[in-house]
Amino acid sequence: MMRTRPLKVALLGCGVVGSEVARIMTTHADDLTARIGAPVELAGVAVRRPNRVREGVPEHLVTTDATALVKRGDIDVVVEVIGGIEPARSLITTAFEHGASVVSANKALVSQDGAALHAAAQERGADLYYEAAVAGAIPLVRPLRESLAGDKVNRVLGIVNGTTNFILDRMDGSGAGYSEALDEATALGYAEADPTADVEGFDAAAKAAILAGIAFHTRVTLDDVHREGITEVTAADIASAKRMGCTVKLLAICERAADGRSVTARVHPAMIPLAHPLASVREAYNAVFVEAEAAGQLMFYGPGAGGSPTASAVLGDLVAACRNKLAGAAGPGESAYSRLPVSPMGDVVTRYHISLDVADKPGVLAQVATVFAEHGVSIDTVRQQGKDGEASLVVVTHRASDAALSATVETLRRLDTVRDVASIMRVEGE
Amino acid sequence: MMRTRPLKVALLGCGVVGSEVARIMTTHADDLTARIGAPVELAGVAVRRPNRVREGVPEHLVTTDATALVKRGDIDVVVEVIGGIEPARSLITTAFEHGASVVSANKALVSQDGAALHAAAQERGADLYYEAAVAGAIPLVRPLRESLAGDKVNRVLGIVNGTTNFILDRMDGSGAGYSEALDEATALGYAEADPTADVEGFDAAAKAAILAGIAFHTRVTLDDVHREGITEVTAADIASAKRMGCTVKLLAICERAADGRSVTARVHPAMIPLAHPLASVREAYNAVFVEAEAAGQLMFYGPGAGGSPTASAVLGDLVAACRNKLAGAAGPGESAYSRLPVSPMGDVVTRYHISLDVADKPGVLAQVATVFAEHGVSIDTVRQQGKDGEASLVVVTHRASDAALSATVETLRRLDTVRDVASIMRVEGE
Numbered sequence: 001m002m003r004t005r006p007l008k009v010a011l012l013g014c015g016v017v018g019s020e021v022a023r024i025m026t027t028h029a030d031d032l033t034a035r036i037g038a039p040v041e042l043a044g045v046a047v048r049r050p051n052r053v054r055e056g057v058p059e060h061l062v063t064t065d066a067t068a069l070v071k072r073g074d075i076d077v078v079v080e081v082i083g084g085i086e087p088a089r090s091l092i093t094t095a096f097e098h099g100a101s102v103v104s105a106n107k108a109l110v111s112q113d114g115a116a117l118h119a120a121a122q123e124r125g126a127d128l129y130y131e132a133a134v135a136g137a138i139p140l141v142r143p144l145r146e147s148l149a150g151d152k153v154n155r156v157l158g159i160v161n162g163t164t165n166f167i168l169d170r171m172d173g174s175g176a177g178y179s180e181a182l183d184e185a186t187a188l189g190y191a192e193a194d195p196t197a198d199v200e201g202f203d204a205a206a207k208a209a210i211l212a213g214i215a216f217h218t219r220v221t222l223d224d225v226h227r228e229g230i231t232e233v234t235a236a237d238i239a240s241a242k243r244m245g246c247t248v249k250l251l252a253i254c255e256r257a258a259d260g261r262s263v264t265a266r267v268h269p270a271m272i273p274l275a276h277p278l279a280s281v282r283e284a285y286n287a288v289f290v291e292a293e294a295a296g297q298l299m300f301y302g303p304g305a306g307g308s309p310t311a312s313a314v315l316g317d318l319v320a321a322c323r324n325k326l327a328g329a330a331g332p333g334e335s336a337y338s339r340l341p342v343s344p345m346g347d348v349v350t351r352y353h354i355s356l357d358v359a360d361k362p363g364v365l366a367q368v369a370t371v372f373a374e375h376g377v378s379i380d381t382v383r384q385q386g387k388d389g390e391a392s393l394v395v396v397t398h399r400a401s402d403a404a405l406s407a408t409v410e411t412l413r414r415l416d417t418v419r420d421v422a423s424i425m426r427v428e429g430e
Numbered sequence: 431m432m433r434t435r436p437l438k439v440a441l442l443g444c445g446v447v448g449s450e451v452a453r454i455m456t457t458h459a460d461d462l463t464a465r466i467g468a469p470v471e472l473a474g475v476a477v478r479r480p481n482r483v484r485e486g487v488p489e490h491l492v493t494t495d496a497t498a499l500v501k502r503g504d505i506d507v508v509v510e511v512i513g514g515i516e517p518a519r520s521l522i523t524t525a526f527e528h529g530a531s532v533v534s535a536n537k538a539l540v541s542q543d544g545a546a547l548h549a550a551a552q553e554r555g556a557d558l559y560y561e562a563a564v565a566g567a568i569p570l571v572r573p574l575r576e577s578l579a580g581d582k583v584n585r586v587l588g589i590v591n592g593t594t595n596f597i598l599d600r601m602d603g604s605g606a607g608y609s610e611a612l613d614e615a616t617a618l619g620y621a622e623a624d625p626t627a628d629v630e631g632f633d634a635a636a637k638a639a640i641l642a643g644i645a646f647h648t649r650v651t652l653d654d655v656h657r658e659g660i661t662e663v664t665a666a667d668i669a670s671a672k673r674m675g676c677t678v679k680l681l682a683i684c685e686r687a688a689d690g691r692s693v694t695a696r697v698h699p700a701m702i703p704l705a706h707p708l709a710s711v712r713e714a715y716n717a718v719f720v721e722a723e724a725a726g727q728l729m730f731y732g733p734g735a736g737g738s739p740t741a742s743a744v745l746g747d748l749v750a751a752c753r754n755k756l757a758g759a760a761g762p763g764e765s766a767y768s769r770l771p772v773s774p775m776g777d778v779v780t781r782y783h784i785s786l787d788v789a790d791k792p793g794v795l796a797q798v799a800t801v802f803a804e805h806g807v808s809i810d811t812v813r814q815q816g817k818d819g820e821a822s823l824v825v826v827t828h829r830a831s832d833a834a835l836s837a838t839v840e841t842l843r844r845l846d847t848v849r850d851v852a853s854i855m856r857v858e859g860e
Contacts, residue, residue, distance in 0.1 A: 024724060028582065034767040035579050035647070131577060137725035139569070139577035146576075147561060147569035149465050150745020152458065217464070277710075277731075294454060294742035295567035298732035301707075302725065312724035315580020329759035337464040 008043035013082035020311035036322040070095040080104040101321040105132035111206035111222040118334035129317035135286040137309030138302040151292040153215040156254040158288030160207040162304040163198035164250040166190040200229035204267040212254035212265040218340040226345035228268035246271040262343040272429035346403030351427040357420040360391035375408040438473035443512035450741035466752040500525040510534040531751040535562035541636035541652040548764035559747035567739030568732040581722040583645040586684040588718030590637040592734040593628035594680040630659035634697040642684035642695040648770040656775035658698035676701035692773040702859035776833030781857040787850040790821035805838040
């Protein structure tokens, strides 16, 4: 039975993603109608700059008054692709108050205010979907929330930021330094004019918060995520990684503690073995491993950003929200019943690769090894290389807590014979 | 608001998958309750052999009368993990008639009778879910049906049978012949005592039918799928593949025709380049590429079979079916509105690797090349190797239709100078 009154969609934002959403809604209208069970109509498009030409978006639908659009009262689904906290948050809240469901691609907002937004949606029996907020077109939110709803996820490990992966991939491929690789990424459109959100790890941390919350059925916000970007990764780090048969990737890692009573979420550059599938994720692609008790190890791979892939995710959610509207039902909301605390970075247990510049004289290695031992950090391998009275010492540890490693490094810095702690990098994926 | 009357689940079959479903329902009861919004209770377990010990399944729940169980009238969801066409089909139909939703792992049944089963479910407003029927724990059915509901899928290409991948992986790794590798797979529990369904490609073809139907929103049944197994793959084929920088995999390939007016679905061994991500799928793992217009190329990877992974998929569907029951709604049913015809194998366009045993005398290559040219099949490379008056000729073609290639081979077989067409293998993933 096909309903003929169309479902009305308000589009907030008409940039790279929004214009692609509008285009597909027009060109694939018949398919969307068949899949939803009713026609779906673009009822309004809110933009900041009304004069910019938007191919395929009828001029009469364009407005600069987003608030009036979401308050119209006849909107079934609001698609928010503005990004950032405000005005997106107020608009989404207003949309719920006026009975609309919301599809958002806004990782910053969801990772910060997801709980409040979910509560607002639930109060009105509306949907809040945001597949596009994490890893572009790659289905991750829905598989975690629905396909794995009968399983216990213990770990999510992945590359969730395309810009930084592009930069690290270039550094690995050409031996270029960070600045040079960033310049190339900017020139090719992979990095924004202000790349801070990407290169400092904010974008990946927001995604890690969202993934951790869904995977572990608990609340994790952006502030809970330990975050280190890639701006301090050097050509020397990449070269060191290569000598170990590794490459450097910016990883988002969400883990359930061994005792099951807490979780951690972190984003930082790490060395991973070349044989690990994540090592071969090139350019701006994303890939995420999910380890679940019954399912085992799953991997999801694809384009993590870009107008079309993100629009694909938005439209998938739009179809779901529209179907629910027709059925008078809502999809799964927030699931945070497990109320697991998020442990600090110090509790994370992993391996480390530490480069030290030390005095090239007898006894230094013994002194350094003693410091590691005193802090209970067991050494796996040491490589020593001398030159002109100085030497470099590369230590790779066994698994140890981040707190123990930090204390070790603190003590090492105070040694007269240690001139510099040149780099510390975690080793993952083994 | 938590409902306290539990949802009742009937389990049909208690083998490797069923017993794992029962175990997780017990051990993870609290999580399932929280995620569903009501407790879920195992109300009965139908088995053929009641005397086999089933750890963790209370004896009083076990029955041999599956029909009576699904007719009880108080069952909310029936989980069917018996497999095969009958009695599974009758039991599922009866379950719908008595108001239950159904979660099935039955690829044979769904690929043959999916349309009728979906219709029966829809008539009663019930759900029919079968994520576990395709590629074990890997979320594929739900991502295709829901996450990509706003996109246009053009191609699905993957390894969807673990047994044959294990065998081919062993042949590739050790140079073993087919029989030897099959024996090893059997000894290690990767192949069943009667491996026909796997090695002849029936299992993969059923999955291809299901994936094609969902991906292209049209009806594709097992009979529509061109099927070739791996029993005729030889050590020589694997060696030939290696010389080309390829490996041999049993692939399921579902494609939309270039003009968009028809689709094809096929399962056969094929050479793929070592650089292709599917080439590195080892042992019994599965991996599926999905190419969609807006999303681009996505890959899903994980364990394709086994009790626990399959149970994970079943339980994800069970949670969804239970949530829908509580909401009084049903999830997405069959979507076959596009009514695209399934073209025969002759219409498929791909590349071919052909090994010929020919007389080692002047003019043979010219003669063979002429036959290819007459059928409009363009040759990419030819490799010739002579020995004792005989020679082998390996021809790799450019893209050509399967019909043109078949006609070419037909003519080649009639040539006096062609002693044998030793092997024909398609080349994919380039």
